[in-house]
Amino acid sequence: MERLGLDGLQALAAKKRVPIHRTTIFYFLGGMALFLFAIQVITGALLSLYYKPSPDQAFESVRAIMTEVDYGWLIRSIHSWSANLLIGVLFLHLLTTYIMRAYRRPREVTWITGVLLLVVFLAFGFSGYLLPWNKLAFSATRVGTAIVGAVPLVGEQLLLLARSGKEVTGDTLARFYSLHVVILPIVTFAILGVHLFLVQKHGMSVPQGVAERCGGEDKVPSMPFVPDFLVRDMVGWYLALGILAVLAALYPWELGEKADPMASTPEGTKPEWYFLFMFQTLKKVPEEVWGIRNAVLVVLFFAFVGLVVVLMPFLDRGAPRGRIRRAFNVLAAAAVIFFIVMTAWGLWE
Amino acid sequence: MAEMPEPSSRRRWLLHSLQASIAATLAALFYPVVRFLRPREATTSGALEVVAPYTPSQLKPDSEGHWPRPFNFGGKPCLLVLTPDGAKRLATGQNLLDGDVKAFNAICTHLDCTVEYRPEQADIFCNCHNGVYDVNGTNVSGPPPRPLDKYKVTLRKPGKPGDARPGQEEIVVSRTT
Numbered sequence: 001m002e003r004l005g006l007d008g009l010q011a012l013a014a015k016k017r018v019p020i021h022r023t024t025i026f027y028f029l030g031g032m033a034l035f036l037f038a039i040q041v042i043t044g045a046l047l048s049l050y051y052k053p054s055p056d057q058a059f060e061s062v063r064a065i066m067t068e069v070d071y072g073w074l075i076r077s078i079h080s081w082s083a084n085l086l087i088g089v090l091f092l093h094l095l096t097t098y099i100m101r102a103y104r105r106p107r108e109v110t111w112i113t114g115v116l117l118l119v120v121f122l123a124f125g126f127s128g129y130l131l132p133w134n135k136l137a138f139s140a141t142r143v144g145t146a147i148v149g150a151v152p153l154v155g156e157q158l159l160l161l162a163r164s165g166k167e168v169t170g171d172t173l174a175r176f177y178s179l180h181v182v183i184l185p186i187v188t189f190a191i192l193g194v195h196l197f198l199v200q201k202h203g204m205s206v207p208q209g210v211a212e213r214c215g216g217e218d219k220v221p222s223m224p225f226v227p228d229f230l231v232r233d234m235v236g237w238y239l240a241l242g243i244l245a246v247l248a249a250l251y252p253w254e255l256g257e258k259a260d261p262m263a264s265t266p267e268g269t270k271p272e273w274y275f276l277f278m279f280q281t282l283k284k285v286p287e288e289v290w291g292i293r294n295a296v297l298v299v300l301f302f303a304f305v306g307l308v309v310v311l312m313p314f315l316d317r318g319a320p321r322g323r324i325r326r327a328f329n330v331l332a333a334a335a336v337i338f339f340i341v342m343t344a345w346g347l348w349e
Numbered sequence: 350m351a352e353m354p355e356p357s358s359r360r361r362w363l364l365h366s367l368q369a370s371i372a373a374t375l376a377a378l379f380y381p382v383v384r385f386l387r388p389r390e391a392t393t394s395g396a397l398e399v400v401a402p403y404t405p406s407q408l409k410p411d412s413e414g415h416w417p418r419p420f421n422f423g424g425k426p427c428l429l430v431l432t433p434d435g436a437k438r439l440a441t442g443q444n445l446l447d448g449d450v451k452a453f454n455a456i457c458t459h460l461d462c463t464v465e466y467r468p469e470q471a472d473i474f475c476n477c478h479n480g481v482y483d484v485n486g487t488n489v490s491g492p493p494p495r496p497l498d499k500y501k502v503t504l505r506k507p508g509k510p511g512d513a514r515p516g517q518e519e520i521v522v523s524r525t526t
Binding site (some may be wrong): 049064068069070071072074075238291 | 357374384385386387389390406
């Protein structure tokens with residue numbers, strides 16, 4: 001204990017408490033995301049033992065994982081399903097943190113690192129999607145990087161940087177692979193380290209309304225994190241594991257057909273569901289608005305929304321039920337409805 | 350609310366079921382992972398017999414002094430050696446005997462380097478740790494613990510009888526396992 005400095009950790013664990021109120025369930029989402037990320041690390045490391053990142057071998061190696069390697073179908077399906085659940089949990093984590101207004105002083109940086117982590121995990125999803133080198137992934141990567149190319153001024157340079165050339169080629173695959181297994185993991189561990197440190201440092205945030213009702217933050221009933229909350233966390237993780245196993249067993253992730261750079265884009269090409277709202281917006285906005293290309297407009301719009309989300313702790317400074325907060329609530333509700341409607345529309349079409 | 354003293358056997362039973370569930374979960378998690386780590390079936394040819402890409406007359410050093418490189422036989426390098434006796438017979442136009450061409454699994458029995466034939470010394474040499482075998486594949490000096498694995502060699506004359514001159518035979522390499 002004393003050699004490893006574990007007593008400090010023990011003291012920290014003993015000190016950490018979780019407030020009990022109507023929305024205590026929201027506190028589970030961060031731990032759930034962490035658990036799913038751990039699953040991604042483990043299954044990802046396993047998949048990398050057989051995966052070969054080259055246009056000649058990528059598809060064949062994933063096919064071998066699905067058909068020849070013992071339990072390869074299980075590991076890959078869990079990796080894919082867990083990735084999707086993780087993104088969903090992160091969206092909810094962001095939304096519930098907003099609802100609880102947990103980004104209030106002094107937790108601004110916790111919020112910013114959290115939003116950055118969401119962006120990093122979206123990049124994980126985008127880069128991982130190409131790796132099996134199938135037709136859908138190839139088209140999605142072409143379209144996705146082309147949208148990057150629509151960014152004003154630096155778009156062309158960004159496109160070259162993303163694709164490693166003017167077209168999606170084997171170099172793009174190598175680049176995405178490196179991003180997926182080297183660069184993004186390093187970035188993730190760095191940001192996640194700060195995020196988790198700050199969560200421990202500041203403790204769990206108590207919603208203002210709850211604190212008022214109880215007559216002060218320190219009067220809100222709470223339970224110790226170890227073991228009370230941790231055991232509840234573990235029940236959630238166990239359920240998630242069961243859900244993953246069921247999804248992987250009943251709906252093994254498909255492989256599709258090998259990418260053919262010269263073939264026409266297949267019908268029904270769609271990105272993963274978490275990019276669908278942008279894809280659908282792009283499809284529905286007229287080709288030209290006020291003489292500006294729609295892709296430019298859509299990219300600028302979502303970039304602006306992203307900026308507002310990142311800066312939320314500094315924009316929402318008013319009273320709990322003040323006019324600023326109410327205006328933001330209306331916008332947030334509109335954003336959620338927009339996301340759901342566009343995603344559903346994209347899935348249905 | 351008074352704390353009811355629990356019957357210890359019930360508590361023990363609960364504890365044991367919890368431990369058993371945890372053990373079962375861990376087993377269910379690790380079993381697929383261990384199976385996943387096991388290498389899949391080899392994808393190399395399992396051929397028991399191949400015709401070597403060289404004829405006996407091609408078994409000589411090239412202009413840079415290199416002996417013909419080993420060829421792939423069932424995923425392993427196969428080294429062909431023309432014995433000094435065989436080379437003599439070939440030079441004088443005599444027919445080769447079956448023992449004049451030898452075939453070995455070129456993987457050194459010491460630490461899996463690939464050996465080469467040195468015609469000047471008439472021995473098989475391993476560059477990694479200076480292991481030496483004679484032309485029969487017997488380990489004669491250095492670290493190799495046992496002889497090289499040998500393959501059976503059959504010299505087959507192509508075409509009609511009398512067509513092929515000595516040295517033009519096909520070298521058929523075969524193994525029993």
